[in-house]
Amino acid sequence: MDNRFNYEIAARDGRARAGIFHTPHGDLLTPLFAPVGTQATVKSVTPAQLKELHASLILANTYHLYLRPGDELIANLGGLHTFMHWDRPILTDSGGFQVFSLADNRKIDPDGVTFKSHIDGSTHRITPEKSIAIQENLGADIIMAFDECGSPYDFAKNEAAMERTHAWATRCVNAKTRSDQALFGIIQGGIYPQLRQRSAEYLTALDLPGYAIGGLSVGETKNETLSTLELVDTWLPEDKPRYLMGVGSPEDLITGVQRGVDIFDCVLPTRLARHHAAITRTGRLNLANAKYKSEKSPIDASCACYTCMNFSSAYIRHLILAQEILGATLLTIHNLYVLLSLMYDIRQAIIEGHFDQFAADFMKHWESAS
Amino acid sequence: MDNRFNYEIAARDGRARAGIFHTPHGDLLTPLFAPVGTQATVKSVTPAQLKELHASLILANTYHLYLRPGDELIANLGGLHTFMHWDRPILTDSGGFQVFSLADNRKIDPDGVTFKSHIDGSTHRITPEKSIAIQENLGADIIMAFDECGSPYDFAKNEAAMERTHAWATRCVNAKTRSDQALFGIIQGGIYPQLRQRSAEYLTALDLPGYAIGGLSVGETKNETLSTLELVDTWLPEDKPRYLMGVGSPEDLITGVQRGVDIFDCVLPTRLARHHAAITRTGRLNLANAKYKSEKSPIDASCACYTCMNFSSAYIRHLILAQEILGATLLTIHNLYVLLSLMYDIRQAIIEGHFDQFAADFMKHWESAS
Numbered sequence: 001m002d003n004r005f006n007y008e009i010a011a012r013d014g015r016a017r018a019g020i021f022h023t024p025h026g027d028l029l030t031p032l033f034a035p036v037g038t039q040a041t042v043k044s045v046t047p048a049q050l051k052e053l054h055a056s057l058i059l060a061n062t063y064h065l066y067l068r069p070g071d072e073l074i075a076n077l078g079g080l081h082t083f084m085h086w087d088r089p090i091l092t093d094s095g096g097f098q099v100f101s102l103a104d105n106r107k108i109d110p111d112g113v114t115f116k117s118h119i120d121g122s123t124h125r126i127t128p129e130k131s132i133a134i135q136e137n138l139g140a141d142i143i144m145a146f147d148e149c150g151s152p153y154d155f156a157k158n159e160a161a162m163e164r165t166h167a168w169a170t171r172c173v174n175a176k177t178r179s180d181q182a183l184f185g186i187i188q189g190g191i192y193p194q195l196r197q198r199s200a201e202y203l204t205a206l207d208l209p210g211y212a213i214g215g216l217s218v219g220e221t222k223n224e225t226l227s228t229l230e231l232v233d234t235w236l237p238e239d240k241p242r243y244l245m246g247v248g249s250p251e252d253l254i255t256g257v258q259r260g261v262d263i264f265d266c267v268l269p270t271r272l273a274r275h276h277a278a279i280t281r282t283g284r285l286n287l288a289n290a291k292y293k294s295e296k297s298p299i300d301a302s303c304a305c306y307t308c309m310n311f312s313s314a315y316i317r318h319l320i321l322a323q324e325i326l327g328a329t330l331l332t333i334h335n336l337y338v339l340l341s342l343m344y345d346i347r348q349a350i351i352e353g354h355f356d357q358f359a360a361d362f363m364k365h366w367e368s369a370s
Numbered sequence: 371m372d373n374r375f376n377y378e379i380a381a382r383d384g385r386a387r388a389g390i391f392h393t394p395h396g397d398l399l400t401p402l403f404a405p406v407g408t409q410a411t412v413k414s415v416t417p418a419q420l421k422e423l424h425a426s427l428i429l430a431n432t433y434h435l436y437l438r439p440g441d442e443l444i445a446n447l448g449g450l451h452t453f454m455h456w457d458r459p460i461l462t463d464s465g466g467f468q469v470f471s472l473a474d475n476r477k478i479d480p481d482g483v484t485f486k487s488h489i490d491g492s493t494h495r496i497t498p499e500k501s502i503a504i505q506e507n508l509g510a511d512i513i514m515a516f517d518e519c520g521s522p523y524d525f526a527k528n529e530a531a532m533e534r535t536h537a538w539a540t541r542c543v544n545a546k547t548r549s550d551q552a553l554f555g556i557i558q559g560g561i562y563p564q565l566r567q568r569s570a571e572y573l574t575a576l577d578l579p580g581y582a583i584g585g586l587s588v589g590e591t592k593n594e595t596l597s598t599l600e601l602v603d604t605w606l607p608e609d610k611p612r613y614l615m616g617v618g619s620p621e622d623l624i625t626g627v628q629r630g631v632d633i634f635d636c637v638l639p640t641r642l643a644r645h646h647a648a649i650t651r652t653g654r655l656n657l658a659n660a661k662y663k664s665e666k667s668p669i670d671a672s673c674a675c676y677t678c679m680n681f682s683s684a685y686i687r688h689l690i691l692a693q694e695i696l697g698a699t700l701l702t703i704h705n706l707y708v709l710l711s712l713m714y715d716i717r718q719a720i721i722e723g724h725f726d727q728f729a730a731d732f733m734k735h736w737e738s739a740s
Contacts, residue, residue, distance in 0.1 A: 040688065044695040048676065069688040077666055077684055085680045293439075296447055306418065310455045314447055318410065318439040325414040325695055
């Protein structure tokens, strides 16, 4: 394993960790939230605005970029960092999850997946080797092993998906040629402790620079998610970052960090913004609501983001009703700021040794509002 | 007239003028191009991005803001500057042009215009007094007299529209109560010199702080536009700014300045951006074109805007095909930069006394490319 992907733990508080993950495009301070830039853009903001928000890691989607504009094109243009003008770390997913959720006519076999593009119906095939080749063309700092995600309540299906995920993870390790990318494995096994343990042990034996916990937030209950996270935490090596995929509501970030998670990503803040919703530390607001018609206050008077420092809720509501792009942009800036600053505060609380109190205070406000 | 709206001429070169127009929200350096923020937002950019572009004056539309969110609401929220977070000068039009071009079932009479909203079909009436009341609620630095625009080739209709425009201008002067807004009159008369002269004389007698040239770019030939501008220039007072409404292609800015125009506005740069087109000093480019598929160069390698400094044409084409908002934002930033920096260069050329040479060079490149 390349030294440049060392993970150092700076502080612990219970199972929560504050760390530094070194990458070729700079150090990542964990725990962190990664905004999602599906098609090589975090929707409705510029890279300059993302930097003002102090975003560090962003995620881009292999499935989307493979189909359009094509990973070879991006490689010829200098790779994803140059293409989308982001000189900080990038993570790409393996394409697996989106092949299974977005593509048409997908057929899985032991070697890979054949599917039709959701854009133009053309036929494609992704294998573990192909996923790595695409991700090497894209050139992200963190790349993901090609995996299959089981359905939460079917033991046999979960076991089969997990076995396949293991075989594919080994093929990804063998296919990888670039030393400037960290390949993370993905632990599967649904809600079944014995499967999760086998998965953690198999992937840990591969000595990868980081591990993702897959197959969660796909239909299971919140208690099942949390108990799975707690178990997996005990089986994973301490000196590697843990990444919980597709999770990003404020309370899920808190409960994830409490269970040892270091990295999160989610479309929630950007998607909600395009659907008129603001995230705050006490809940969600729908800015299209008539009650904001004459509201002089910003979304959150205690928020220091560009949107809240400069614009009334009435103005944002006007932009939404008038279908102006600026409405989505201002809400995106606000929502990302809330999650990114929450992670900053979480990290500080861990370093200062009062994360449990911070989490308890947060949950008290969160629940009282909902 | 209020002293705060003095216009000083800093330099002349032929009929072109470089001036300073004082307003309550700062000095405007002329000639200038005003980006249009129809619904209290310049589409797809933030006020912070507009400031980075060194935009000075922006225009907002009375008709749109009266209908939604309502001028009284904006007044209660502190006026348009506060509402849209723009602390530099703003100009509002009178609403007349858009009542005639956008509203349904409009009926004009000597007292005003009755029409149905294009948003919800509700019935409304705007008179000169009402237009001023709306514009006083909005609180722009420059407000416009309510006018009727004739059709270019009908003498009788133009004469009638002009007479009505004059009567309405006098009513606007009498209706005005705020001293911190400059009311500009609008010269009508179509392509008919005798009408234009009567209009210039009538409005000049009102001793307004500025004059707009209306009823151009509405179907007449380019030669007719230019000869009308040349004539009107000779009849207008030297010490007042002249505003050519709705004009904004690079060659029209050059030919307008050559004929004494100081202020321009147009939706062209922002609208073209949302339709995939980039403006350059040598013509227009369609960034959706397949020839940009693998193009590493920016839109214009000689351009210093945020877009051209950081993004390839291939990336912008990708954003367009993927229907990403960032495509419109990056093209808007580029297009506004091209027009705003062109006006800056025009002003410098006037001050340095070589504007004719600058204009000739510009036209040579412009025509060779088209």
